[in-house]
Amino acid sequence: MTTTRKNGSLYTNIQNSIATVEFGHPASNSFPTELLDRLTKELESLGNNNLVSVIILKSEGERAFCAGASFDELVAISNLEEGKRFFTGFANVINAMRTCGKLIIGRVQGKSVGGGVGLAAACDYVLATENASIKLSEFTIGIGPFVIEPAVTRKIGVAGTAELTLDATSWKNAYWAKEKGLFAKVFETKKELDDEVVLLAEKLASYDPEALAEMKKVLWQGTENWNNLLAERATISGKLVLSDFTKKALSKFKK
Numbered sequence: 001m002t003t004t005r006k007n008g009s010l011y012t013n014i015q016n017s018i019a020t021v022e023f024g025h026p027a028s029n030s031f032p033t034e035l036l037d038r039l040t041k042e043l044e045s046l047g048n049n050n051l052v053s054v055i056i057l058k059s060e061g062e063r064a065f066c067a068g069a070s071f072d073e074l075v076a077i078s079n080l081e082e083g084k085r086f087f088t089g090f091a092n093v094i095n096a097m098r099t100c101g102k103l104i105i106g107r108v109q110g111k112s113v114g115g116g117v118g119l120a121a122a123c124d125y126v127l128a129t130e131n132a133s134i135k136l137s138e139f140t141i142g143i144g145p146f147v148i149e150p151a152v153t154r155k156i157g158v159a160g161t162a163e164l165t166l167d168a169t170s171w172k173n174a175y176w177a178k179e180k181g182l183f184a185k186v187f188e189t190k191k192e193l194d195d196e197v198v199l200l201a202e203k204l205a206s207y208d209p210e211a212l213a214e215m216k217k218v219l220w221q222g223t224e225n226w227n228n229l230l231a232e233r234a235t236i237s238g239k240l241v242l243s244d245f246t247k248k249a250l251s252k253f254k255k
Contacts, residue, residue: 003024003025003026003060004026005025005026006026006032007032007034007035008023008024008025008026008029008031008032008034008035009022009023009024009025009035009060010022010023010024010035010038010039010042012042012046014049014051014052016202016205017051017052017053017054017205017209018052018053018054018055018056018201018202018205019046019049019052019054019055019056019102020055020056020058021039021042021043021046021055021056021057021058022058022059022060023035023039023057023058023059023060023066024059024060024061025070027067027070027071027072028063028064028066028067029059029060029061029064029065029066029067029116030066030067030068030069030070030071030116031066031068031069031070031089031090031115032070032072032073033070033073033085033086033089036069036089036090036092036093037089037092039093039096040089040092040093040096043055043093043096043097043100043104044096044100046100046102047099047100047101047102048101050209052102053102053204053205053207053212054102054103054104054105054201054204054205054212055100055102055103055104055105056104056105056107056197056201057104057105057106057107057119057123058106058107058109058197059109061109062109062110062190063109063110063111063131064111064112064113064116065108065109065110065111065112065116065120065132066112066113066115066116066119066120067111067112067113067114067116068112068113068114068115068116068117069086069087069089069090069114069115071250073086074086074241074250075250077238077241077242078242079242080235080238080239080242081238082238083237083238083239083241083242084234084235084238086238086241087146087147087233087234087237087238087241088230088231088234090115090118090119090147090148090234091147091230091231091233091234093119093122094118094119094122094147094148094150094151094226094230095226095227095230097119097122097123098122098220098223098226099220101213101216102212102213102216103124103125103204103212103215103216104122104123104124104125105123105124105125105126105127105197105200105201105204106119106123106125106126106127106128107127107128107193107194107197108120108126108127108128108129108132108183109128109129109131109132109190109193110129110131110132111131111132111133111134111135111171112132112133112134112135113134113135113136113137114135114136114137114138114145114148115147115148116134117134117136117145117148117152117164117182118145118147118148118151118152119148120134120182120183121148121151121152121154121155121156121182122151124216124219125184125200126183126184127183127184127185127186127187127193127196127197127200128174128177128178128183128185128186128187128193129174129186129187129188129189129190129192129193130173130174130175130186130187130188131174132174132177132183132186133171133172133173133174134164134171134172134174134176134177134182135164135168135169135170135171135172136152136164136165136168137168137169138165138168139165139166139168140168140169140249141246141249141250142240142241142243142245142246142249143237143240143241143246144165144236144237144240145165146233146234146236146237147230147234147237149161149233150223150226150229150230150233152164152182154223155180155181155182156177156180156181156182157180157181160180160181174186
């Protein structure tokens with residue numbers, strides 16, 4: 001089942017030092033600004049929770065993992081301030097994932113587009129199914145994946161990001177994503193995926209929390225400038241979304 005709530009849903013369950021964070025939205029688990037803000041705050045809170053050693057990030061339903069940012073909000077942007085605010089939502093989530101101090105396991109059961117790819121890239125370890133194809137389609141509407149690019153490039157390199165970004169109409173399958181380093185393992189079924197996610201989380205939760213926290217810092221070394229970098233990228237996207245090209249491309253999505 002998936003949520004029917006217009007602004008989406010976010011639930012956290014903590015058991016045996018493992019926090020499972022599940023997000024959902026009726027539009028293929030896309031993110032309106034309010035849901036991005038809620039996820040940011042939740043990750044910041046879990047990062048400071050001494051009862052939590054590891055986080056599992058997952059989405060609702062059987063199909064899409066995350067369709068990225070909300071198209072309804074994207075279409076409604078009318079000025080630079082609104083544009084920057086919209087794209088800052090994903091910047092804040094990525095920075096919260098980077099700095100929360102707890103290792104994050106991504107559980108990706110289906111397709112990811114745009115910001116959804118960035119969300120997967122910002123996880124520390126990602127397990128997926130064969131159905132977890134990915135696409136960065138931003139160029140088709142006149143913008144680019146500027147905010148999520150640092151997270152994606154950190155995982156799959158400049159060449160991989162270029163291939164994914166420039167071939168904006170094509171899906172890359174889960175095994176391509178694994179080969180490039182975005183996914184650690186790919187499974188045939190969702191049951192196999194869920195079993196492995198639980199097994200990995202339990203193993204990590206049995207380790208010294210201080211060692212895990214220090215390893216998190218090591219893994220993200222060199223990203224200390226991302227607060228400023230991602231803010232700058234949000235401004236670029238916020239400006240581009242106001243262009244005539246983008247307004248024309250988005251006009252067909254207006255309800």
